[in-house]
Amino acid sequence: KAGVTQTPRYLIKTRGQQVTLSCSPISGHRSVSWYQQTPGQGLQFLFEYFSETQRNKGNFPGRFSGRQFSNSRSEMNVSTLELGDSALYLCASSLAGTSGLEQFFGPGTRLTVL
Amino acid sequence: QKEVEQDPGPLSVPEGAIVSLNCTYSNSAFQYFMWYRQYSRKGPELLMYTYSSGNKEDGRFTAQVDKSSKYISLFIRDSQPSDSATYLCAMRQGYSGGGADGLTFGKGTHLIIQP
Numbered sequence: 001k002a003g004v005t006q007t008p009r010y011l012i013k014t015r016g017q018q019v020t021l022s023c024s025p026i027s028g029h030r031s032v033s034w035y036q037q038t039p040g041q042g043l044q045f046l047f048e049y050f051s052e053t054q055r056n057k058g059n060f061p062g063r064f065s066g067r068q069f070s071n072s073r074s075e076m077n078v079s080t081l082e083l084g085d086s087a088l089y090l091c092a093s094s095l096a097g098t099s100g101l102e103q104f105f106g107p108g109t110r111l112t113v114l
Numbered sequence: 115q116k117e118v119e120q121d122p123g124p125l126s127v128p129e130g131a132i133v134s135l136n137c138t139y140s141n142s143a144f145q146y147f148m149w150y151r152q153y154s155r156k157g158p159e160l161l162m163y164t165y166s167s168g169n170k171e172d173g174r175f176t177a178q179v180d181k182s183s184k185y186i187s188l189f190i191r192d193s194q195p196s197d198s199a200t201y202l203c204a205m206r207q208g209y210s211g212g213g214a215d216g217l218t219f220g221k222g223t224h225l226i227i228q229p
Binding site: 004035041042044047048092101104106107108 | 150218
């Protein structure tokens with residue numbers, strides 16, 4: 001079974017631009033969560049989507065947004081990029097029900113903002 | 115005070131040693147506790163999870179949760195060089211049943227197993 005895939009793997013943008021990252025969950029997984037990982041703050045929860053609806057949201061500004069499609073694929077968007085947005089963005093998928101406790105992470109997208 | 119505290123290390127031990135990794139937390143509402151392993155340039159990989167207090171064993175790995183002390187541990191027996199990675203603890207509050215809520219992570223401990 002294929003794992004979680006994220007595209008692109010690496011991205012370089014300049015301040016003020018916007019960026020869209022993509023995540024394809026494991027087949028059959030309906031929940032997709034996004035996390036930001038930085039050396040200073042570690043892994044921080046951004047938001048979680050289940051059946052195309054945002055179920056939970058972390059403490060990030062409105063510049064960070066996401067969506068989920070009917071096939072469970074998800075995208076996250078960051079507008080008006082700031083230098084501090086440079087990070088590894090990780091997507092994780094899980095099944096519905098009690099198995100949702102087990103989140104499977106993709107390799108991440110490394111975003112560099114110049 | 116951070117919700118979850120974890121010593122970043124690095125923690126360096128010889129091959130074959132027993133490794134002890136720990137996290138403390140402040141939010142008494144946490145009920146589910148996980149340990150993830152992350153290799154360089156990879157996403158985190160779930161090792162095991164436990165609910166509430168107690169022990170759980172899986173092969174060379176044992177997870178312990180002491181909710182009264184707000185302290186969790188991961189023990190690795192017969193450590194191997196391939197165990198060298200960053201180990202992240204994670205936890206969350208009650209489970210709603212409809213999907214996965216956000217996890218709160220420690221910053222991770224960098225573990226080095228010397229051959």
